[in-house]
Amino acid sequence: MRIAIVNDMPMAVEALRRAIAFEPAHQVVWVASNGAEAVARCAEVLPDLILMDLIMPVMDGVEATRQIMAATPCAIVVVTVDRQQNVHRVFEAMGYGALDVVDTPALGAGNPRDAAAPLLRKILNIGWLIGQRDRREAPATAPLRHNLQRQGLVAIGSSAGGPAALEALLKGLPRTFPAAIVLVQHVDQVFAAGMAEWLSSAAGLPVRLAREGEPPQQGTVLLAGTNHHIRLMKNGSLAYTAEPVNEIYRPSIDVFFESVARYWSGDAVGVLLTGMGRDGAQGLKSMRQQGFLTIAQDQQSSAVFGMPKAAAAIDAAVEIRPLEKIAPRLIEVFAQ
Secondary structure, three states, X not given: OEEEEEOOOHHHHHHHHHHHHOOOOXXXXXXXXXXXXXXXXXXXXXXXXXXXXXXXOOOOHHHHHHHHHHHOOOEEEEXXXXXXXXXXXXXXXXXXXXXXXXXXXXXXXXXXXXXXXXXXXXXXXXXXXXXXXXXXXXXXXXXXXXXXXXXXXXXXXXXXXXXXXHHHHHHOOOOOOOEEEEEEEOOOHHHHHHHHHHHHHHHOOOEEEOOOOOOOOEOOEEEOOOOOEEEEOOOOOEEEXXXXXXXXXXXXXXXXXXXXXXXXXXXXXXXXXXXXXXXXXHHHHHHHXXXXXXXXXXXXXXXXXXXXXXXXXXXXXXXXXXXXXXXXXXXXXXXX
């Protein structure tokens, strides 16, 4: 993979170079010391992946991510030495299309290969993601299903651009929204609690991490909170599971959507938002096959029109809507 490094700290750049060197298939194509330089370099030589720092002179990593994704989009992973201090910046960068976040590998701390392993794993995941092909075929859809069970469920999946999209969607829902909401966002578990807190304060609805064994519940938005998959069980409770181990992203949107299709007995709506790759498309298709309403975000309002596009390509979405029209549609559905 052709990798670019954007960082103004020589020690951090060296640590990233050493980590990347453990995998001979990877190549550092250029290094930029600030965001403005990175934007210019992307216009000249577009890499497969950018390792983007957040705090830099001239232009920080958040603005650089925004400009790159608008002009020359490519995969971006935020790399920072202090995730907790920069949690809001991380979510802002993800709102503009950054795919993930990882710590800067430490120089001279224990086994260098072990220190590099988290970064190399992220790079491997991105490599699979941007080269992924769908090998599954979907059967015909079933008619839209309605159920008289009082509690409904909104199952939402998102990836790159997701934090900002989730904030906007949740802001459009009233605090008295009559259905349970479960979110699956591609984010490392280290950031999950911070994201729940950020969404809760920014969107106005109470958001917290989903707990093992609890059911979806009206009045609280539950966010998948570990690097295991979250799924709905036959008894209606939520559970975290390591299986299937071959899923690229953890938590997997497909895994959750497919469990909803299999076990949810009430009314439900599946919503697939902005993101790179194909995760969630087949799961959304499974929900549609069971007669649930399924919605995909449209291209114009998506930071990255990958996952919704994949859903549209296999006819998984009953409706394709601009982000600002998804919350009103959910209110309409569950007010009936």
